[in-house]
Amino acid sequence: MLRDIQLEIAPGEIVALLGPSGCGKSTLLRQISGLDRPTAGTLTIDRTAVAPADQRSAVAFQEPRLLPWRTVARNVELGLPRGLDRRQGAERVAELLELVQLSHAAGLKPREISGGMAQRVSLARALARGPGVLLLDEPFGALDALTRLTMQDLLVDIHRAEPATIVLVTHDVDEALALADRIVLLGTRHDRPGATISMILDVPGARPRDRASVVLTRLRAKLLDALGVPSHHGA
Template sequence: MVNADLLTAPPPAETPLPGVALDLRHISHEYRLKGEPLPVLDDVSLTAVPGEFVALLGPSGCGKSTLLRLVAGLEPPTAGELLVDDAPVTGPDPSRVVVFQDPTLYPWRTVWRNAALGLEARGLLRQQKHRVDEALAVVGLDGFASAFPHQLSGGMAQRAALARALVNEPRLLILDEPLGKLDSLTRIAMQGELVRLWQAKGFTTLLVTHDVEEALLLATRVVVFSPRPARIRAEIKVDLPYPRHRDDPKLVELRRDVLGLLGVGDATQ
């Protein structure tokens, strides 16, 4: 019998692609709302070493997803400096890939064609179409290449979104609540899948989640933010081996500490 409370993470079967080094220096950001400034991030400094898995936790609306957009290069920060491998982020790059809460698959394209979008947009599909097949195999969808999104379950659709990201061979995988809309059993399975992919591929990972337990199960470090405008309240190193168990006393203790930092105390999520 498979223990659903266990996240399996086999060792890498191939030489990992190195992840990036991430360096955020005094990042502040604001939006304009009816002509007035709306501060979202306030003097955020954060680093990640290549291959690290960092989870961001904080109250809803505090600015975590905004921070991901800045890292992805989708918009520039109002103030501060953002570096990837010591080079300033000036816009999007194929090496930095975002996976959102919604799979955002095109309904008129097959799973294979959805996964191929990045290569197609860059004019590389004809020469590197094998990467699409490889990515679908990695996420367990090689038997569904000709299926359409409406024929997939929620978990399978999210796997297709991951395959689309993996086709680009990301060095930084940016995850914005990618499991938030899945049912509990599918979410547990996908948590294990994310750990497996991260260990196998070696990319740096930045995850936004509202699930404290999920952050502690997946990440090597958890960063806790204050309410908006977000500042870093604490950074917690999760020094536990993989696979991790939900009932591990150390993890339970860390969960209690993080909930306290979030002002929830011992309340049940």
């Protein structure tokens, strides 16, 4: 349950939606994508309302959701815009696989690749149409810590190569700090039902960022405080 959300995101910006589990981060993301409709209020991309399953945005889900009977390349193909001819399509797929460093795996089936690779395929599929808005629903949540760091760096590279507006749902404070221009913290107040924006935080610094910088450390403490977790900062 969400209420009173007002948020404007600039083109090319990376916004992280951060909050505890069940606070409605994913719901908000699904509404931006047009997969779910809000019960009240309006959502617009470039001043026109979001359509059901709006094709101006593309989603990478929490799970890779690859078609198990298709190869990696054919799965990426699913994300291509309609009306692209075969040769252009194949070129685009090859380019995307290069971008997510999976050219060598083009012919493999999803069951033959690792979880991190599957998430990269899912990311490439979402990028295939060159979406104006890229929506990422905890895309690295199920990955091990090291793979997650690699994937975050990869996302920074991708954003540089194809600067889409990115809305990223995460419960990982460090991930939000490493990637986002702005962090939108969602939360509930005990006196009112429904989650809403409890804090918006600008994150300074060009990417890739030094994860241990003083500024980020201070912001981390602030976010953890807001999330109700003792940060032990300066303890």
